[in-house]
Amino acid sequence: MRYSKHREEILNIIKNIDSHPTVEDIYISMREKIPNISLGTVYRNISILYEMGLIKKIPLNNRPDRFDKTLTNHYHMICKKCNQVYDIFSDELNMLNKNISNEVGHNIESSDITFYGICHECNLKEGK
Amino acid sequence: MRYSKHREEILNIIKNIDSHPTVEDIYISMREKIPNISLGTVYRNISILYEMGLIKKIPLNNRPDRFDKTLTNHYHMICKKCNQVYDIFSDELNMLNKNISNEVGHNIESSDITFYGICHECNLKEGK
DNA sequence: TTTCTAAATAGTAATTGTTACTATTTAGAA
DNA sequence: TTCTAAATAGTAACAATTACTATTTAGAAA
Numbered sequence: 001m002r003y004s005k006h007r008e009e010i011l012n013i014i015k016n017i018d019s020h021p022t023v024e025d026i027y028i029s030m031r032e033k034i035p036n037i038s039l040g041t042v043y044r045n046i047s048i049l050y051e052m053g054l055i056k057k058i059p060l061n062n063r064p065d066r067f068d069k070t071l072t073n074h075y076h077m078i079c080k081k082c083n084q085v086y087d088i089f090s091d092e093l094n095m096l097n098k099n100i101s102n103e104v105g106h107n108i109e110s111s112d113i114t115f116y117g118i119c120h121e122c123n124l125k126e127g128k
Numbered sequence: 129m130r131y132s133k134h135r136e137e138i139l140n141i142i143k144n145i146d147s148h149p150t151v152e153d154i155y156i157s158m159r160e161k162i163p164n165i166s167l168g169t170v171y172r173n174i175s176i177l178y179e180m181g182l183i184k185k186i187p188l189n190n191r192p193d194r195f196d197k198t199l200t201n202h203y204h205m206i207c208k209k210c211n212q213v214y215d216i217f218s219d220e221l222n223m224l225n226k227n228i229s230n231e232v233g234h235n236i237e238s239s240d241i242t243f244y245g246i247c248h249e250c251n252l253k254e255g256k
Numbered sequence: 257t258t259t260c261t262a263a264a265t266a267g268t269a270a271t272t273g274t275t276a277c278t279a280t281t282t283a284g285a286a
Numbered sequence: 287t288t289c290t291a292a293a294t295a296g297t298a299a300c301a302a303t304t305a306c307t308a309t310t311t312a313g314a315a316a
Contacts, residue, residue, distance in 0.1 A: 002283055002292050023273085038295040043274065045293095061187035061240060062303090064273060077234055090231050092224075100243065103218050106205055108245040112189060115228060117236035130263050130312055151302085166266040171303065173264095190274090192302060 007045040009033055014046075014055050020066040020076070020085040058085065059112055079119035086119060135173040137161055142174075142183050148194040148204070148213040186213065187240060205243035209250035216243060 013029050014021065021029070027042045046067060049055045056068040058076055066085060068076075075088045093113065101108040118126070141157050142149065149157070155170045174195060177183045184196040186204055194213060196204075203216045221241065229236040246254070 004283085004293060006294080036295070038297095040275080040296080041294060047275095059189035061189075062193075077232070077236060079234070080237075086232075086234065088228065088232055090228055092227060092231065096220075096224075097243070097245075099220055100216065100218055101245070103220065104205070104214075104216055105248045106207070106214065106243075106245055107247075107251055108205060108243045109208075110244045112242045112244075113239060115225070115234075115236045115239045117225075117229070117234055117238070119234045123235055132264060132312085134265080164266070166268095168267080168304080169265060175304095 001048075004045065006030075006034060006037060006041055007048065010042060010045045011049055011054060014049070014067055015069045017069070020058055020068050022064040022066055024064065026067070058114075060114060075113045075115070077115035077117060077119070079122055080116060081118055081122035084119060088115060129176075132173065134158075134162060134165060134169055135176065138170060138173045139177055139182060142177070142195055143197045145197070148186055148196050150192040150194055152192065154195070186242075188242060203241045203243070205245060205247070207247035207250055208244060209246055212247060214247060 009030060010026060013026055017025075017029075019025075023039075023043055023046055026046065027037070027039050030037050030042060046055070050057050050067070053071070056071060058066040058068055060066060060078070068087075070087060072089075073094055075090070075093050077086045077088050078084070079086070096113075097108045097111055137158060138154060141154055145157075147153075151167075151171055151174060154174065155165070155167050158165050158170060174183070178185050178195070181199070184199060186194040186196055188194060188206070196215075198215060200217075201222055203218070203221055205214045205216050206212070207214070224241075225236045225239055
């Protein structure tokens with residue numbers, strides 16, 4: 001694969017941001033550095049970075065995909081109040097595919113899991 | 129809400145089919161009974177039936193939503209070989225939201241979970 | 257039973273997130 | 287320095303879904 005400044009910058013943005021940006025977020029951020037970058041270029045390179053295993057993809061129902069710099073095994077929760085995406089690390093979840101495989105008899109290899117609820121911060125604000 | 133023959137038929141189709149149809153599947157099936165039914169009508173009524181809690185929705189990444197007549201708490205697995213959608217009933221999954229809530233400190237209310245792998249049938253065919 | 261009105265509809269256009277296409281530019285090997 | 291395939295910008299196409307608009311209809315009220 002040939003070197004691409006665009007691709008390097010896209011990876012930099014994802015690696016340096018402390019959130020789970022969409023393609024649109026990354027595109028907007030990229031235009032500050034490379035003003036005439038094409039949206040297609042952003043899509044293509046994010047896809048390549050994902051295929052290379054350098055970033056993770058967070059597929060969400062009926063909303064744009066988000067991307068994640070954290071490569072260790074984890075899942076996500078979206079807060080219904082503040083819409084923030086939280087990383088969820090959990091031993092129980094790490095064992096889930098194997099456990100459910102045994103329980104149901106299918107050979108489960110992977111899983112998409114998204115949790116919905118109210119995050120710790122928003123719970124505090126609510127005065128609960 | 130006013131009675132609608134269309135809506136009744138859509139519910140019938142979903143309740144009588146032994147798979148997890150897409151809107152397109154239901155639309156095709158509906159046209160056999162009501163040939164000039166509009167796709168928008170199918171979308172709107174499925175959405176209403178879902179809001180009423182008469183059917184469940186299965187949101188899948190980058191594929192059209194599927195719908196489910198089974199209302200009891202359960203999840204789904206998609207076989208990578210045959211692409212069939214299987215219902216997954218599991219006590220561990222039923223307790224997952226509560227368990228993970230305790231583990232991570234957020235108040236998780238619901239979760240979307242989809243498993244991917246090779247189903248029992250396809251595993252047998254493979255001669256494993 | 258007829259009239260009336262808001263709900264439901266058919267048909268079409270618009271929207272959103274994404275991929276495909278094409279002419280141009282460019283990394284980097286020869 | 288030349289050359290070629292990879293990468294790009296810009297645009298069009300796409301798939302799933304929602305919105306819009308004129309027409310039809312359920313069913314309540316007269």
